[in-house]
Amino acid sequence: MSQPYLSVTSADVTADITVLTVAGELDIRTEQRVRAEVSALLNRGRTHLVFDLGAMTFCDSTGIGMFIDVHRTVRAHNGRLRLASLKPFVLQCFRQLSLEQILDLYDTCDDAVTGHGPMDNLGTSPA
Template sequence: MTGQLTVTVGKSDGRVTVLTLSGELDRDETHLLEEAGEAALASGIQLLVLDLRSVTFCDSSGLRTFVHLHRLATARGACLRLAELHPPVSTVVEVVNLDRMLSLHPTVADALIL
């Protein structure tokens, strides 16, 4: 599948960055999330939140990117949280048991609580 993904910075205050994603998170588009997430974590933030409410598709490349950013955040003493997952994204995350590894939150506001 190929579809346009947009990644925008919804909030960034030096401690927390929220990246808002929209579109399809597939092998052709995951580099956008990876680059934005790595840049945010390199800035020294404590919390990276991915707002996934407008993501309509996620393949194994997207899942790999979530795991990569989770590991990178942990290595830097930060935290990655995923917010507003809906089917089909929530379904694929649960099927591969990533809901046991990743911090999932029903809303962005909930994910922002430190």
């Protein structure tokens, strides 16, 4: 099986916030590379992370588990995780899992960086 394409880059956009741009397929074969990038940032004291997922074409359950781990880790360091620009397919998957209850999702990367306009109405209707 060929290795799926995934790229992860990061840039410090404010004094506190670092944006990680993930492109390609995030799954059991590629998630380790994102974890490694996050570790490197934490080692530099960067704990306010925004993921720009506009070019992430696929995310399996292992990828979702990774975001939950990152969320817990940065929280333990008094930081914050925000996810931005999820593709419709990925967003639908996050909604199915009710993940908006624990992860902060934003329409655009700019919104996530400024913290304005979180997508707060993603929840499935209550029973």
